[in-house]
Amino acid sequence: MNQQTQYTITELAREFEVTPRAIRFYEDQGLLAPTREGSSGLRRVYSPRDRTRLKLTLRGKRLGFTLSEIRVLLDLYDSPTGTVSQLHAFLDTIAAHRKVLEQQLEDLNATLAELDQYEQQGRALLSASAEKRARKSKAA
Template sequence: MSVQYTITELAREFDVTPRAIRFYEDQGLLSPSREGSSGLRRVYSARDRTRLKLTLRGKRLGFTLSEIRDLLDLYDSPTDTAAQLQAFLATLARHREVLERQREDLNATLEDLAQYEAQARALLERDANATERT
């Protein structure tokens, strides 16, 4: 018998809510089987567990759910590893470009803040010196 997980077990293991796991299922990232007389009880396979782990890792890296789905689907397809790695590298390159631009913007903003802070401190010092003289 293969290893199976409940939604509660996965939620606890990956520190996410069952609602988040159901959302990932709705987005086509996970596909649990159903058990019970009403078919409402979700049963997750080792494949689903791995896909959830990779989904959460992709989210931490800033990938969209669509990008994550595409990458996961590549790993499920019978294509060769080179195509999978090329697609992964292309996705990483796009995200690196976005993050580099964001870092440039952040650095520019920090420089502006430093200038404003220096100006404010200079004004305070000037005012304090003017008050001491009177």
Template sequence: MTAASRAPERASRPAAHADEPKGAARGDARLYTITELAQEFDVTPRAIRFYEDMGLIAPARAGRNRVYAHRDRTRLKLTLRGKRLGLSLQEIKQLVDMYESPSDTAPQLQAFLGVLAAHRQQLERQREDLEITLDEIAQHEARCRSLLADAERAAAATAGPTPTAARRRPRTTA
């Protein structure tokens, strides 16, 4: 690694905080590398670059390297939270953009509440479908167990003495 390629890394870790763990809160002046964010949020650097391509985050550059400010970290966190909620990238982008625009957010919040309500309805329908399917599976399992028990009882009733019992007969000596 050359001194030039380490420069962004040094810039992202002020000397006063060099011994602090990654991701420690240090205010808005803290810069992060793509590797640090990937490790902190358990995503790949490629995923972070994808979110950048989609306009969800916009890091600065230090030479050829990306450097992420607190704002980018927060946008990534909101993006991943939206993904866990099952939102589309377009819906996530609306959410992330709301984070940035404090003026006149009431219409945006109303629209986003509509998106969340629709998503909630979809998830509730899926949950109902899953519950119905699980009930059907439980019924099939119970029927299979009953048939298996009947078959085992029928086999035991029609079977003669077991081969082990036949071998235990006392031998006669001549």
């Protein structure tokens, strides 16, 4: 893609395969800050910074981060890099997210184990029922 200095909402929506409504939602959440053009100021104009923030927002969503976590990470991304406090904040956000994902994984594994148990019980009941029918038909 060429290096534009401005993007329309339609261009970004098409590029990232999201709806303009989703982009406006991210704007409402403070994740994007387009400038306004036109006589009434209704036309949104997105900068390369907004494009990058949208890309990182969508990546964060795919990774399961909440919008507030994404906002923290984006704010760190926008800040001058290299400060110890920023790196600690970044690592704290990732650690908190990792903890949530590990708990979700534990919950999913427990649920899968329960489902396996119920499936085995159901198959055993079907098998016992089939054997009972087979005995009845032999006896008749």
